Amino acid sequence: MDEILKVEHVVKIYGNGVMANKDINFTANKGEIHAICGENGAGKSTLMKMLYGIEQPSEGSIYVKGRKVELTSSAKAIENSIGMVHQHFMLVPSLTVAENVVLGVEPKKGIKFDKKEAIRMTDEIAEKYNLPVPANEKVEDISVGMKQRVEIIKALLKGAEILILDEPTTVLTPQETEELFTELRHLRDEGHTILFISHKLYEVKKLCDKVSIMRNGKMLVTMDISEVSEADISRLMVGRDVVEEITKEKANPKGVVLEAKNISCMNYLGRKMLDQVSFKVRSGEILGMAGVEGNGQHEILEAIAGMQTVTSGTIQLEQKDITNQSIKNIRSYGVSHIPEDRMINGSAKNLSIMNNLLAGRQNSATFTNKILLKTGKIRETAQELIKEYKVKCSSENQEIGMLSGGNIQKVVVAREFDANPKLILVDQPSRGIDIGAATFIRERLIQLRDEGKAILLNSADLNEVLELSDSLMVFYGGQIVAYFEDTSVLTEEELGLYMLGLKKQSMEEIEERMNER
Amino acid sequence: MSDKIKERSKALYTQEKLNRKFSLLRTSLAIAIGVLLSIIIILVVSDDPAASIKFLVIGPILNYNNFCGLLTMWIPIVITGLAVCIMFSANQFNLFGEGAFFFGGVVATMVALSTNMITGIHAVICIIAAAIVCGLIGVIPAVMKYKLGASEMVGSMLLNYACMNLGLFIISYFFRDPSAGTVVSEKIPKTAKIPTLLPHSDVHMGIIVAVVLVILAYIFMYHTRWGYEIRLVGQNEKFAKYAGVNIGFVLIGSQIIGGALSGAAGAMEVLGSYSRFSWTTLTGHGWDGVTLGILANRNPKYIPLAALFLAYLRKGADLMSMKTGMQTDFISVIQAVILVFLLAEQFLSKYKQKKTDELSKYLEIAEKGGATIG
Numbered sequence: 001m002d003e004i005l006k007v008e009h010v011v012k013i014y015g016n017g018v019m020a021n022k023d024i025n026f027t028a029n030k031g032e033i034h035a036i037c038g039e040n041g042a043g044k045s046t047l048m049k050m051l052y053g054i055e056q057p058s059e060g061s062i063y064v065k066g067r068k069v070e071l072t073s074s075a076k077a078i079e080n081s082i083g084m085v086h087q088h089f090m091l092v093p094s095l096t097v098a099e100n101v102v103l104g105v106e107p108k109k110g111i112k113f114d115k116k117e118a119i120r121m122t123d124e125i126a127e128k129y130n131l132p133v134p135a136n137e138k139v140e141d142i143s144v145g146m147k148q149r150v151e152i153i154k155a156l157l158k159g160a161e162i163l164i165l166d167e168p169t170t171v172l173t174p175q176e177t178e179e180l181f182t183e184l185r186h187l188r189d190e191g192h193t194i195l196f197i198s199h200k201l202y203e204v205k206k207l208c209d210k211v212s213i214m215r216n217g218k219m220l221v222t223m224d225i226s227e228v229s230e231a232d233i234s235r236l237m238v239g240r241d242v243v244e245e246i247t248k249e250k251a252n253p254k255g256v257v258l259e260a261k262n263i264s265c266m267n268y269l270g271r272k273m274l275d276q277v278s279f280k281v282r283s284g285e286i287l288g289m290a291g292v293e294g295n296g297q298h299e300i301l302e303a304i305a306g307m308q309t310v311t312s313g314t315i316q317l318e319q320k321d322i323t324n325q326s327i328k329n330i331r332s333y334g335v336s337h338i339p340e341d342r343m344i345n346g347s348a349k350n351l352s353i354m355n356n357l358l359a360g361r362q363n364s365a366t367f368t369n370k371i372l373l374k375t376g377k378i379r380e381t382a383q384e385l386i387k388e389y390k391v392k393c394s395s396e397n398q399e400i401g402m403l404s405g406g407n408i409q410k411v412v413v414a415r416e417f418d419a420n421p422k423l424i425l426v427d428q429p430s431r432g433i434d435i436g437a438a439t440f441i442r443e444r445l446i447q448l449r450d451e452g453k454a455i456l457l458n459s460a461d462l463n464e465v466l467e468l469s470d471s472l473m474v475f476y477g478g479q480i481v482a483y484f485e486d487t488s489v490l491t492e493e494e495l496g497l498y499m500l501g502l503k504k505q506s507m508e509e510i511e512e513r514m515n516e517r
Numbered sequence: 518m519s520d521k522i523k524e525r526s527k528a529l530y531t532q533e534k535l536n537r538k539f540s541l542l543r544t545s546l547a548i549a550i551g552v553l554l555s556i557i558i559i560l561v562v563s564d565d566p567a568a569s570i571k572f573l574v575i576g577p578i579l580n581y582n583n584f585c586g587l588l589t590m591w592i593p594i595v596i597t598g599l600a601v602c603i604m605f606s607a608n609q610f611n612l613f614g615e616g617a618f619f620f621g622g623v624v625a626t627m628v629a630l631s632t633n634m635i636t637g638i639h640a641v642i643c644i645i646a647a648a649i650v651c652g653l654i655g656v657i658p659a660v661m662k663y664k665l666g667a668s669e670m671v672g673s674m675l676l677n678y679a680c681m682n683l684g685l686f687i688i689s690y691f692f693r694d695p696s697a698g699t700v701v702s703e704k705i706p707k708t709a710k711i712p713t714l715l716p717h718s719d720v721h722m723g724i725i726v727a728v729v730l731v732i733l734a735y736i737f738m739y740h741t742r743w744g745y746e747i748r749l750v751g752q753n754e755k756f757a758k759y760a761g762v763n764i765g766f767v768l769i770g771s772q773i774i775g776g777a778l779s780g781a782a783g784a785m786e787v788l789g790s791y792s793r794f795s796w797t798t799l800t801g802h803g804w805d806g807v808t809l810g811i812l813a814n815r816n817p818k819y820i821p822l823a824a825l826f827l828a829y830l831r832k833g834a835d836l837m838s839m840k841t842g843m844q845t846d847f848i849s850v851i852q853a854v855i856l857v858f859l860l861a862e863q864f865l866s867k868y869k870q871k872k873t874d875e876l877s878k879y880l881e882i883a884e885k886g887g888a889t890i891g
Contacts, residue, residue: 015870017532019877058874307759328761337759345759348752359749359760362742372740398533 002030003066004193005051005082005162010060012046016402020046022217024060028162028210033184033194035204035225038214039237039434041404044197047214048164051195052084053077064162083160085151087167093140097133098122101154125153130186144292145176149183156187163187164195169203170460171293174496181207201230213237238435246439248446251470253282256318257423257454258304263313265303273299275478276313279514281423286445286455288469288487290462292499296478297458298340301425304456305337306330307345317423331360336421338413340428340458342405346412349401353393354382356400357415381418389414390440406437413441417448424448426457430464442468462492474498483510535876539869544812546865547858548826551851558847559837569841576836577829583836585718589790590828591821592720593618595727596782597806598813598820599734604775606738606815608751609662610670611772613655614779615803616677619796620654621647621783623684626702626794629709630692639708640788647784648777654680655776659769669772681799688794702794711789721789730778734817747771751815779803808852811859827852 005028012021021043028034038044049055051062053071061068064080071077077084091100098118107117122135131149139147148168155163165184169177184194184207198204204211205225212222213236220236258281265274274296281287289297302308304315306327315323322330331337339345347356358378361367367378382396389410393403400408409430416424426445430438445468449455459465465472466487474482474495482498482505484490497503505513556570563569572579577587597614604611624647634642658672685700692702711721738744749757750767758764782802787794805827812826813819830852834845858864 013870013874013877015866015873017535017873017877017880019881022881305759326761326763327758328763331761339759344753345755348749348756350752351748355745355748358745359756362745362749362760362762368742372736373742373745375740394533402532 003027004030004064006063006066007047007051008061008063010047010050010057010062012043012050012055013058020217021050021057024219026212026219026222028193028195030161030193031188031191032209033188033196033207035196035198035208035211036214037198037201037204037211037233037237039436040199040432041406041434042214042237043217044214045166046217048084048166048195048197051077051082051162052164053082078158078160081159081161082164083155083158083162084164085148085155085166085168087170089147089151091139091147091150094138096136096138097142097150098135100139100150101125101135101157103154105158121157122153125157129153129156129183129190131183143176144171144294145173145179148172148180152183152187160192162193162195164197166197167199168196169198169200173292173499174492175500177203201233204233205230215239234435246442246446246467248468249450251285251449253285253470254452255283256280257283258456259316259319260300260304261314261316263300263303263310263315265299265308265310267299273478274303277478277480278313278511279473279480279483281454281456283422283454284449284452285470286449286457286468288465288472289456289458289475290465290472290495290499291475293460295475295499297475298427299478300475301337301340301427301456301458304330304423305335305425328363331419332363334420334422335425336416336419336423337425338416338427338429340431342408342412347400347408350399352397353386353391353400353403353411354379354396356411357382357385357396357418359415361415361419385411385414385418404434406433409433409441410437413444417444421453423454423456426455426459428459429457430459430461438464462495466490466492466495476501476504480510481505483513485513485516532873532876535869535872539865539872540814543865544859547855550858551855554854555847555851558850559843563841563843565841569837569843572837572840573833575833576840577832579836582718583832585715585720586835587825587828587832588715588724589719589721590831591824592723592727592789593782593786593802594805594809594827595820595824596730596785597779597802598809598824599730599806599817600775600778600782601806601810602734602813602815602817602820603738603747603771603778605810606744606751607747607767607771608754609659609768609772609775611655611658611673611775612670612803612807613658613673613676613772613776614806615799615801616673616680617651617655617776617779618783618786618802619677619799620680620684621651621780622787622794622796623687623783624650624780625709625784625787626692626705627687629705629788630703633706634708636708636712639706640711643709643788644781644784648781651780651783652773652777655772656769659772663765663768677799677803685797692794694793697793699795700797704793705788705791709788711785713789719790721785723785723789726785728821731817731821734820738817743767743770779806808856811856 007024007026010021010024013019024047036044046055050057050071053074053076056072062071063069069080071080101122102118107114107121119135122133126133131153133146133149133153134142139150152163168180172180188194196208208225210222211225211228211233213220213233215237261278263274263277264272267273277296277300291297299308303310306325310323314321317333317335320333322333343349358367367374379396386393386396391407391410393407400411429441445455457465457468469487471485472487472490473480476499481501555573559569560566577583597618600614625643628643628646629639658669658676661667661672662669688702689700694701694703711723713719713721714724738748746757746762746767749760749762750764754764809820809823809827812823830848834848837843838845
C-alpha cells in the first residue's frame with residue numbers, strides 16, 4: 001500500500017519542560033483506519049496537534065505523500081490534505097449545517113454569500129460519502145452524532161485525505177457509534193486514511209486495520225490489528241498487566257442524606273435544563289447518572305453544589321433545606337464536589353499544590369486562627385495528602401499546573417475527600433486521566449461508600465458508571481427517564497436506548513421503584 | 518550510586534529553578550536595558566556626559582542630604598505600591614491610586630485645618646480620615662465592575678480626574694490662603710505635621726509606617742484567609758467561587774484597601790513633607806505604585822526593593838538635572854522601556870524554550886542512565 005503520512009524522529013518539548021514526544025517514528029498508509037492508542041499523557045494528543053499544525057515539533061520532520069511539509073498552522077495542514085475532528089466540536093451553533101461546512105471556503109455570488117451553492121456543496125459531499133446531513137438546519141438543533149458528521153464533511157470538503165478523529169465516540173451512544181463506524185469504513189474504502197484515537201480498546205479492535213501504541217511519549221510499535229488482542233494492547237499501553245476489575249461488595253444503604261424534590265432550573269439562555277427532577281441519595285450508596293452530555297446530569301450536580309440557581313423545587317441535606325444557599329454554606333454542611341473540569345473549576349494552575357489543597361477550607365478552624373492561617377498545619381496536611389494519594393510532584397510548593405492531568409485530578413479529589421463530607425458530588429471523575437489514577441480514584445470512591453458517605457456520580461464513561469454505581473438514573477431532556485436499582489443486570493445497549501430517548505419508563509414506574517427500597 | 522540518586526532528585530527541581538532563574542534574568546535584563554538606554558541618551562544629549570552619568574548613577578548616595586532625599590521619595594511610593602499589589606492580586610486593574618493619593622492629601626489638609634488636637638493624635642486622625650474617605654471612594658469603580666460589569670480600569674481612571682478637580686475645588690474655595698500668590702491652602706498647623714525622624718532632613722516618621730505596612734501587607738496576603746481568598750480570586754475566579762469564596766466581598770474589599778492605602782500615603786506626604794497643600798495636578802505617585810506592583814510581581818515582599826530602585830533613579834535624575842542642566846523627562850522613557858520588557862511575554866521566550874529543550878533532554882538521558890543502574 002502507498003505510504004501517505006510519515007513522521008520521522010519527531011520530538012516535542014513544551015514550554016514547561018515536559019517532553020511530550022520523544023523521537024517518534026510513525027507511518028500510515030492510504031486507505032486504512034489506523035488506531036493510535038496510549039494512556040492519557042502518553043503523547044497522542046501532542047502528536048495529533050503537530051500533524052494538524054496546532055503545535056510545531058521541536059525536532060524532526062513530517063512527510064505527506066513523500067513530500068516534507070512544514071505544518072506551521074492548521075491552514076497549512078488543511079492545504080496538505082490533513083483534516084481533524086476535535087473531541088469538542090468546532091462548530092458555530094447559530095449557523096446552519098451548510099454554513100458551518102463551508103466556513104473558510106465560502107462560495108460567493110458577487111460580494112454576497114451564496115447560500116444555495118453552500119447547500120449544494122454540502123449535499124454533494126454528503127451524497128458522495130454517504131453521510132446524510134440536514135444542510136438547512138441550525139447546528140444547535142441537531143444531535144451530537146449529527147454534529148460529528150458535519151465536522152467530518154467539513155474536513156472532507158476542504159480536501160482532507162488524512163482524517164484525524166480525537167476520541168470520537170466519547171460523546172456518542174452505542175447506536176450512534178455503530179453508525180459512525182459504518183461511515184468510517186466507507187471512507188476508508190474510498191481511499192481515505194483515518195487516524196483514530198481512542199481509549200476504548202474493543203472499538204479499536206472492531207474498527208481499525210492497524211494499531212500504533214504510545215507510552216510515555218514514545219511510539220512503541222505499529223501492528224496489524226489481527227495480530228493483537230485487546231489485552232495485548234492494554235498491556236503495551238500501560239507497561240504491565242492491567243487489572244481493571246474493581247472489587248465491590250454489595251451496597252448497604254442507610255438513611256437518606258440528600259433528597260431532591262421537583263428540581264427545575266434554566267441555563268443563561270433561559271432554556272430549561274432540568275425539569276421536575278426528584279430523587280434520593282442514601283448514606284452508603286453510589287447513585288449513578290447516565291445520559292448523553294447536556295441532558296441535565298451535570299446541571300443537577302451544580303444545582304446541589306450551589307453553583308446553579310434552582311428555579312423551583314427543594315434540595316434537602318439531612319432534612320435541612322439547602323436550596324439556593326451560598327456555596328460556602330453548602331460546603332460547610334458537608335457537601336464535597338469534584339467538578340467536571342479540573343482546570344476551570346477545580347484548581348488554580350499558578351498556585352502551589354498546598355494552596356490548591358486549602359481551597360474551600362480556608363475558613364475551617366482546622367486551618368485558620370482568628371486572624372492568621374495555620375501555615376504549619378496546612379503544609380503538614382498537604383504533605384500527608386500528597387503521600388496518601390500518591391501525587392507525583394517535587395514538593396507541596398510546586399505549581400499545580402506543572403503536574404499531569406491525572407495528578408491534578410488526584411489533588412482535587414484529595415481535597416474534596418479529605419473535607420469529611422456527608423455527600424460527595426462527583427462529576428466526570430476520570431475524564432482524561434491515565435488508567436492508574438482512574439483506578440485509584442474509583443477504588444477510593446467505593447471505600448468512601450463503605451464508610452457511609454452518600455455519593456452522586458455522573459460520568460460519560462458508561463463502563464465507569466455501570467461499574468461504580470449501585471443504582472442508576474438515566475437522564476434525557478432534563479428529566480429522569482429511567483431508574484434501575486440494580487446495575488449489574490444492565491447492558492450498555494439497553495442503556496443506550498434510554499439515553500437516546502427511544503425508551504422511557506413511566507413517571508409512576510420510576511417513582512415506585514425509587515421508593516421501593 | 519548515592520550520587521546518582523542525588524543527581525536525580527536534584528534534577529526534579531531544575532525546571533522550576535529554570536523558571537525562577539528566567540524571571541530574575543528577565544527583570545534584571547529589562548532594568549539593564551533601561552539603564553543602558555538612559556546612558557546612551559545622556560551621551561548623545563548632555564554637554565557634560567561624565568558629570569551627568571556620575572550624578573545619575575551615584576548621586577543619591579554621594580552625601581547625607583541626597584540620601585535623605587532618596588528616602589523621602591521612597592516613603593509614599595512604597596505605600597501606593599502595596600495598594601496596587603493587593604488590588605492586582607485580585608486581578609482588579611484598578612488605577613485609582615493616583616486620584617486617591619491626591620484626594621488623601623486634600624482630606625488630610627481639610628481635617629488638619631478644621632480641627633484642633635494635640636500633636637501626634639492630630640496627624641494620626643488626619644491620616645485615618647484620608648484612608649477612610651479614599652477607601653469609600655474606591656468602592657465606586659469596584660461596585661460598578663461587580664454589579665454592572667463596567668471595566669474597573671476605565672472607571673478608576675476617570676475617577677482620578679473627578680477626585681482631582683473636586684479636591685482643587687475644596688482647597689481653593691474653603692481652605693485657600695488668600696495672602697498666597699497661588700492656589701495653596703493655609704499653613705498646616707504644627708500639631709498635624711508628622712515629625713521628622715532624621716535630623717536636618719525631610720525624612721519623617723512615615724518611613725516607619727511604610728515599613729510596618731509592608732510587613733502587614735505581606736502577612737495579610739500570604740498568612741491570612743482574606744489574603745488567600747484575594748489571591749484565589751485573582752488566579753481563577755471560577756475556582757474561587759467553587760471553593761465558596763464570596764467574590765463580591767473580595768473584589769470590593771481589595772479595592773477599598775487599595776484606595777485607603779493610597780489615600781493614607783497622600784495624607785502622609787502632605788503632612789510629612791509640605792507646609793501647605795500646594796498640588797495643582799495629579800502627582801504621579803499612583804502610577805509609580807502600578808510600576809512597582811508589576812516590578813514586584815504583586816508580592817508586597819519585593820515592594821521596598823523595587824521602590825528603592827525607582828526612587829534612586831528619580832533622585833539621580835533630579836540631581837543630574839540640578840547639577841548639569843540635563844532634563845529629567847527621559848527618566849519616564851526609561852521607566853516605560855523597563856515596563857514594556859517586563860510585560861512582554863515573548864521577551865526571551867525563544868531562549869528560554871531552547872534552555873528548556875536542553876534541560877528536558879538532559880533529564881531524559883539522566884533518567885535512562887538511572888534506570889539502567891537502578
